[in-house]
Amino acid sequence: MNKHAQATAYLHEMMTQWRHDFHAHPELGCEEQRTAATIAELLRGLDIEVHTGVGGTGVVGILKRGHGSRSIALRSDMDALAIVEENSFDYRSKSTGKMHACGHDGHMAMLLGAAQHLSNKGNFDGIVYFIFQPAEELGYGAKSMLADGLFKRFPADAVYGMHNMPSLPLGTLAIRPGPVMACEDHFEIIISGKGTHAALPHLGIDPILVGAEIVSALQSVVSRVLNTVDNAVISVTEFIADGTTNVLPTTVTLKGDTRSFTPAVQQQIEIAMGRIAHGICAAHGAGCNFTYSNEFISTINTRTEAAIAEEVARQIVGEERLILDCPPFMASEDFGEMLRIKPGCFLFIGNGTEDPESAGLHNPRYNFHDDNLTTGADFWVHLVESQLTAS
Ligand SMILES: [Zn+2]
Ligand SMILES: [Zn+2]
Structure with a gap:
């Protein structure tokens, strides 16, 4: 002893x-x-x-x-x-x-x-x-x-x-x-499309499709934007739509949480996420409102x-x-x-x-x-x- x-x-x-x-x-x-x-x-x-x-x-x-x-x-x-x-x-x-x-x-x-x-x-x-x-x-x-x-x-x-x-x-x-402990940031992406009959998607702008592309593309931030030796995680935790079974929605809201360890990486994540969200929305003619907030510093x-x-x-x-x-x-x-x-x-x-x-x-x-x-x-x-x- x-x-x-x-x-x-x-x-x-x-x-x-x-x-x-x-x-x-x-x-x-x-x-x-x-x-x-x-x-x-x-x-x-x-x-x-x-x-x-x-x-x-x-x-x-x-x-x-x-x-x-x-x-x-x-x-x-x-x-x-x-x-x-x-x-x-x-x-x-x-x-x-x-x-x-x-x-x-x-x-x-x-x-x-x-x-x-x-x-x-x-x-x-x-x-x-x-x-x-x-x-x-x-x-x-x-x-x-x-x-x-x-x-x-x-x-x-x-x-x-x-x-x-x-x-x-x-x-x-x-x-x-x-x-020793990560910072925690929260984000929200509001995708403004155009609601329409589920059978007539050509008359609207489908924010579900746009949202799905954004969810997938956000995973490229950690694997293709950050230095491979930097640790980070991006999790989309909520996918909220205002449609119903036979109606394509007008709006989709994505919410989630990111973790990383340094202010520099935190900033890289925010910039890349904003670029992806705005870019994919623009490609589909949808509106985009991206917000990002810090909850805990590292x-x-x-x-x-x-x-x-x-x-x-x-x-x-x-x-x-x-x-x-x-x-x-x-x-x-x-x-x-x-x-x-x-x-x-x-x-x-x-x-x-x-x-x-x-x-x-x-x-x-x-x-x-x-x-x-x-x-x-x-x-x-x-x-x-x-x-x-x-x-
Ligand atoms: Zn606790
Ligand atoms: Zn505790």
Whole structure:
């Protein structure tokens, strides 16, 4: 066992209780009232200065030691998802249709465990900001905390976040510099044709045929426009027409979602999609309205902070449980908004690959693995003590 691991083992039972309580009482994004109140009360009990209502239901705790001006921010998300839980354990959701299916219950418990240990026994000199962020799943939470002056009021030198990942072995820590989570963009293409009798298509302009061509052609963007080493995905997820069985429609609306990792690729996708949509519509004499919007920016770790997290993780889980070659994830995460302003690192803790731990994020049978609570809290504690070293 490494000398830095298991620092918070004595808090495992308490962290488990906190986690199960959060799990039983899930709240959706922007509605985390009970969750925020529970966190604020626990932090106050640790003599940590507490700020509530940051960016809505966000909570920030400040823990100071000594006279050092160095500072670090640790972030956990707080919100649950609109999912009907299918688990049967006794702490399953008490709110039908709401569920902690992304492990934010575990993220909060790990960070609270670290706060408790650092408050009681922390050996550091400087300022720790504990950030509990609402509404991650909606993509609003980080932005609303930043708009509320998060890093002006709590000016951390760097910010770190951690997310569990069911596809990685239990208790592993995965870290990489650069892009780790994709950006998410949404698009809408409204094709204006001319409705007509299904038996007399020559009298109209069939937007179904135009839409079908566009759906196929959009798949050429990733394969023929982007550099082959760039990762991206374009998914048309809705094809909506206003016709009926014997009537060709007037309008077809295509909607969908794209993911990629860098602003340059994002821009290439938007331009190519617009060109294809307008071009195919024009070829058929149909009108075209193409709109493209950014929902999540990509999460990009800074090199120095990724290296710091790697070294801390090595101390906690050892070389054999440290994953450095994990590819980036195509899902999205609004922690990227914080990394746009501050240097930092977003890392992953493996939630296990065996049933039942392997249930994926946002799955009705998902559950955060309690064995990770100590590992995650240990990581936070050692990260703080290594960055804010006491003299
Ligand atoms: Zn999620
Ligand atoms: Zn999540």
